[in-house]
Structure formats: C-alpha cells, structure tokens
Amino acid sequence: MNVPTVYVIGLSAVLFSLGVTGVLVRRNAIVIFMSIELMLNAANLAFIAFAREAGSMAGQVFVFFVIAVAAAEVAVGLALIVAIHRSRDTIDIDEISSLHG
C-alpha cells in the first residue's frame, strides 16, 4: 500500500490524542486503562509505518516488545484495580484522592 507515511503518522497522532483525552476525561479506572492501550496502539502504528518507510525490521521488533510489555502491564494493572475495588468498593478514580496536600 503506497500511502504517504505522514498520513499514517497523522492517524497515529489523532488516535494518541484521543487516548490522552480518554485518560483525562473518564472516571472509570478500567476505561482509563483502555485509553492507555489505545495510546500504545497509536505508538505501535507509528513504529510500523516508519519501519515500512525505512525498510528496517527494527521497528517491527520494537512493536513486538511493546505488545509484550503491554500485556504484562495490563495484568498487573487490572490486578491492582481489582484490589482497589475490594478495599474501597469503587473504581471511580476521583474517589481515590486521599493523598492530597
């Protein structure tokens, strides 16, 4: 597919910004997590696009690692959310604000 790389990166940027908005706007911890995954995917897309343009496999290998790390992160993160839910019975992150100054 002969699409100019800038367009793909542009799409990646839009998806990334949407992810950022999701992290900042939503209050449900799980949805925030999903937005983070969206951001990671946007980055992956950028990597693959650049790998295509440069003809280098390094980009794809990096995406491989990103996916692996994302998997690990999700496992731990969701375990944390479950634990928080168990202790506070809520996953509204606005409720978890006891560390205020």
Next chain:
Amino acid sequence: MIMSQLAGAVGWFGLAPWVIGFPLLGLIVNLLIGSKIPERLVGWIASAAVGLAFVVAVLQFLAVQADPAGREVAVATWISVGSLNIQWALKVDSLSVMMMLMVSGVSALIHIYAIGYMHADVRFKGDPHRYRRFFVYFNLFVALMMVLVTADSYLMMFVGWEGVGLCSYLLISFWFEGGLEGLGNAIAGKKAFVVNRIGDVGFLLAMFITFWTFGSLQFDAVFHQAESMGAAAVGPVTVITLLLLLGVAGKSAQLPLFVWLPDAMAGPTPVSALIHAATMVTAGIYLVARNHVLFALAPVSANTAAMLGALTALFSATIAVAQFDIKKVLAYSTISQLGFMLAAVGLGGYVAGLFHLVTHAFFKALLFLGAGSVIQGVEHAHEASHGEHAHGEPFDPQDMRNMGGLRTRMKTTFWVYLIAGLSLAGVPPLSGFFSKDEILLDALHANPVVYVLLAAAAFLTAFYIGRQLFMVFAGQPRTESAKQAKENPPVMTLPLVGLALLAVLGGGLNFPGTHALAEWLKLTISEIEISGFDFQVAGISTAIALVALVLAWWIYGRKPMTEGSQDPLRSSLGALFTALSRKWWVDELYAATVVRGYEGLAALMVVGEDAQFAGNRFWTNWLDQIGSRKGKQAARGLLGMIVDLSFVDSLMITSGDLAKGAAQRLSRLQTGFIRNYALAILLGILGVLVFMIFGGG
C-alpha cells in the same frame, strides 16, 4: 651550602603546608585518642607535632637560602567569585621563614615546659581532660599562627589573625571556674576577645579598601600596583595603613587597646609565655613589616606608628615599675617592648624591629616561664605547709611581696631568670642589648623625639626588671612558702636552659659585622640598609641600663624588703606611685565611658518586665504619668513594637509568614486527584513539544 643546594629542589618548598599540617595533625590525634593514652603522652605528642613543624621550617629556611626569591605554595582555591580570587597559598620567603622558625622553635620549647607545668596544676584541679584540652588548644594556636605567618593574602592572614585571637580567648579562660567570683578568668578572656575585635574592625576595613582600590587581596599584587600607582595611591594607602594600625594596636596591645594583655595573665603561664609574649602579640609587628611597601608610601602612617609605639613603650614601662604581681610586671613589660618594636618598624628600621622581635621572644618567654617556675615553687610550698585548703587568709603566689630569697632555693630558675632579665635590660653581650641598641640607633637617626621616648623607656625597663630581680630572688624569704620553695623537675627547667642559651647567643643573629639577619631580611624587604655599629650610641644605651640597675639595687637590693614592709618607692614617689600601681586608671576610664555607655544603650532597648533594666524603668515611669494602665500597656506595646518588634521581629515574622503562605498555596496543587496530575503532566509535555517544534528544537 650542599644542603641548600639539595634543598633547591622544588620539593622542599612543597613541604611548606606541613608547617600548618603537623600541629593540626597533633591536635586531631589528641582529640581522637587523647582520653585513652597516658597523660604525659598527650603532651609529648603535641610537642612532637610542633617539633616537626620546626623541622619543616628549617627545611624552608634551607630552600629559601637556595632560592632567595622564595615561592608561593598554593594548596587550594578558597573563593573564586567574579574578580575576587583567593587562593589558600603559603608565601615562603625570608620574612615568613624567619617568623616560622621563631614561632615553631619557641613553641616547641614551651610545649615541653608545659608538659610539666600543666601536669602539676592539673593535679591540683584534678581533671586529666583539662590536660588534653590544653594541648589541643595549644596546637591549634600554633597551626593558626602559622597560617597567619605564611599567608600570601590579606584574607588568609585575617583567618590566622582571628584564629589566634580565638585561641587566645580559649587559653586565657582555660581555668574557667577560676578568678574573681568564679568568673574572673572568663571575663578576662572575653575582654581580650572584645578588645581584639575592635582592632579587627580596623583590619577588615583596611581589607575592604584595599580590595576597592587595588582589586586584589594578594600581597604581591597589591604591592606591585601600589608602587606603580606611585603618588596617586598615597591617599588610599594612608587610610589603609592607618586602619591596619588599629588592628596592630589591638593585637599587639598598644595604646589605646592594650588593656586586655595584663588581664590575660589570668591564663596559665605557658600561655602567657607563648601567646602573650613571643608569638600572637608579634603578629601586629609582622603585619607592619609585611606591608612595608604601603608604609613606605604613606609617611603619615609610618610616623603615627612610630609615635604610637614610642608612647606606648614609655607609658606601660611606667606602670610596670609599680606592679606587685610578678606576671603583671612582665605583661606591662611586653607591651612596652612591643612599643619598641612598633616604633622601630614605623621608622623604617625593619631589621631592628624584627631582630628585637626574635630576641624578645627568647628572653620574654624565658622570663614568663621562669616566673611560672617561681610561682609553682611557691605554690607547692604553700600547699605542702598549709594543706589543701589554706587557712582563712588568701595567699597570692604571684605577689612578689610574698617571695624573696629564692636565689638559693631555686638555683636554676634564678640563673636563667637573671640572664633573661639582664637581656631585657639591654646589658651587653646578651641578645637584648644588640637588638635594643639597634632600635635606638635607628630612632636617633630618624626621629630624635622617638629616641628620647625610647631611651626613657629603656631606663625604666632596666629599673623595673632590676626591681623584680631583687624583690624575688635577693634578700631573705618574706613568707613561709618562699622559705620552703623548691626547684622544679627537669622537664620544666631544661626548656628554660634552652631558652637561656638562645637569649645569650641570640645576639649573634645580627652581630655587627656579619649582620646575618639584615642580609636575610633584605631578600624580602629590599629597602633595608645595613648600618654600621655606633659605639657612642651603644655606650649610651649600656650606660642607661647600668645606671637603672644600680638605682634598682640602691632601692631594693641594699636594704631588701622585709615581711610586710612597704615598697620603698611608695614613700619616695607618693601619689605618683599610686597612679602607677593603679595603671593610670585606664581600665576604670574605659569602664566608666565606653562600657557603661554601651550597656546603657542596650538596656534602653529592652522592653520587658525585668525591672533591673534601666530602659524599662524609664519607659514605665514615663508612661505612668501619661495614661491609664491599658493605655500604658498599649503604648508600651507600641513603643516596644517600634523599637524592637517592628525592626527586627517583624522582619523575621513576615518572612516566615511569607514562606508559610507560599507553601500553603502551593500545597493546594496537590489535590489528590490523579486526573489533575495527569493533566499537569500533559501540560508539561505540551510545553516541551511546543518548544521543540516551534522554538529551539
């Protein structure tokens, strides 16, 4: 010759910092393990440290012989701000080497003496920690004195200057529970510190003006600039040197700041010998000698220095004539001799002044140590015959009226004291004769008025030391303690013998003909001219000394004083004698004017319930008349606020409040909501991104 050629290698100059390092090492060792080792070892470690410093000084001497220009040995950079660059560097040239040798040599002997002296005294006070503390302070003093002497800039010298002032304070009030009403020694120490501080203000101001005028604080840089500026520099240089003279008056106990030195006799005798005779007080003379370039450019200051020295010499010599405390006589004698030195260097007679500095160190230290020996002997005899707690009547072991006839009982002490005393009087061929005669010679050529004053002072010097010799050693013992007095152990008498040898042979340092010292100092102070020996002047000086000694014998030796009798001079001089023995009431004058005024001002500023403060009484009485109690409280509060709170307190409180308020406001950023933090992070990222894309990249 071979040695000096060997020493020519740079390496030997590089050892110079050890002249400070060894005493520091000694005091650190004593601090760390001093409580665990035997008492005597502490003293020997301290003495060894100073001894090693002496060895290093000798090496520096050899090095300078090979390389007469000397060297600056840099150790580290201390301050480097803008155009101000102060290195911690040692200036090793013939002048500083001479001082190094003198300080370390005499200090080493006095340290050894102190091993015995402090041991005996510590036993009486019963605390070995004091012994250790003493030697720690003593080593600290030597280290700081070395810093002063080897400094290559005004600031480094000031560090040493202040440092020795501190050590002087620590050592004067060493027996801090002693003295009048349990506070006397501490008050003496405080007095020394405060009076010295007044002199230090002069030094500081001189430093500021030096930096302002010449842009540097290093001796070499300042001197070069001053010389090249020539006539244009005379104004600032005069101000600088006059301010330096204020510092000299403080540190070297000249008029009007000499009052601390007699009180400093409250310290142990080794302290008086080392600090207040041989080393610290000579720092002022060294300062003038070091700044010879500046004083040459400012004849006004040089003449002021000369007159100041001469007047002080005469003034304190008169006081010394009528003192009864053996150490007080020596204290006033020191002030007088320092006056001699200052007059000499003020007149440009640097060789004479510095020569006298060295010989004076020898025989004055010897006199003090001898006096200490005498005091110890009498004190021990007193304790032995009367037991630990003497009955009723207080016995002052330092009062010469309680002595007498000690020449048969303390033979070694007597002989060394005699040698030192005759050297002080200026009897040939002892060292004091050569140095004092040279000063008088220079004075005669430069300023006859100064000559007359100094000659009169020389007459009185010989007289009072003769008086002291006869009162202490001649005749019959006037008290039981004097009768029982015994000689002290060799650890105390051997250093005395050592110093006596130096006092006898010291004249060789600048013997007419060889003029070794003059040649040596000429390496640094190029304007020195070597004058010949004038038999006439020498003859006159000797005659003055001998006449004075004979007069002393006539009054005190022919019919020695008996127990309880009056000083024969009192009957001859009457009221004048009273004035002299009361030190011309200088201390009382100061207390009535300066001290009381200052205390009054401080009391006026106090707002409090304590009725003993005059200030508070003033306000309360005044306010009593103008209003009700509430009004009075409000007014007092208001006045208190104006005077005290509004200036000082409010400044502190508002700055504290400002900090607290800012912190409170800033802490509100920590809302606890993660989303806010994430927003802040995004803000930061955007900032960086925008900067990178649109800005510097």
Next chain:
Amino acid sequence: MTPTPDLIIFSLLAALAIASAVMTLASRQAVYSALFLVFNFLVIAVLFLLLHAPFIALIQITVYAGAIMVLFLFVIMLLGLQSLHTESKLRWQAPSAVILALILVGTLAYALFREPGAAAALLPPLQSGFGSPAEVGQVLFNQYLVPFEITSVLLLVAMVGAIFLSTFKRKSSE
C-alpha cells in the same frame, strides 16, 4: 492529489479506527467501550497488514485483541457494571483536557505537515519477505536477544505480581 485506490482504502480504515476510538471513550457502559476497543484493534491490525507487517498484525490480534481485551472483559464482568452517578468534582478537568488534546493534535499536525513535499513522497520498494515471521525472528534473536530475555523476565514478574495482588489477605475482608 489524486485519490489512488490505496489512499481510499487507507481513508476508510482511518475513519473506522477513529470512529471506534471515539466510541470507546464515549460509551457509558464499560463493556461497550471494551468491544469498541476490540474493533479498533482489529482495524489497526488490518493497517499493520497493509503496511507489510503480517506477523505483527497477527500478534496484535492474538495477544491484544485476543488475550488482553479478554482480560479486560473478565475484570469488567468481575466488578459488575458500574455507572457513575455523581457529578464530577472537577468541573474544569474535561474542558481543559479537550483543549490540551486539541493543542497536542494541532502541534503534531503542524510538525508533520509543514513540509509540503512530505505528502507526495513515494515509498521505496521493499525486499520480499519483509515483515514475515522468518524476518522478525532473524532480527529478534540475533540483535535483540537480550531485550527478549529481559522481556520474558518481565512477564514472569508481572505474573508473580498479579498473583500476589489478587491473593493478598485483607484484614477487613469478609
């Protein structure tokens, strides 16, 4: 710029991706968000495929859409459907976030499109086998062996962490 077939396909996929992303964020129910996200991942996997990364595309589907999202759904089910009733305490949060995100996009777009020639550049040809499993394996196990091993340790750590967190005995647990 004439719309080549490639460009049309790309635009379509892009639109789908953006739409599904927006729906992910906008859904009230967490389950709907998860499902939309799965769809988003699939679209991105297709994009990977078209960008000559077949292996990665399938990894994306298998791991991301297949494992990670399933995990998400498990947790959503476990915690029960939650709808947040109270109004947000941070009234300025949402508008500020939107504004900042728009600025972010704007800045990035500016950075991307300020050089006009970029859009017209043709992609260089690729050697055959680019993006195939063999190629990925080659590079992965030769140059990136150490990160590979470290990643495996990371997964172990994550596993241990997750187990620890879920079996932690709470003092006030019922």
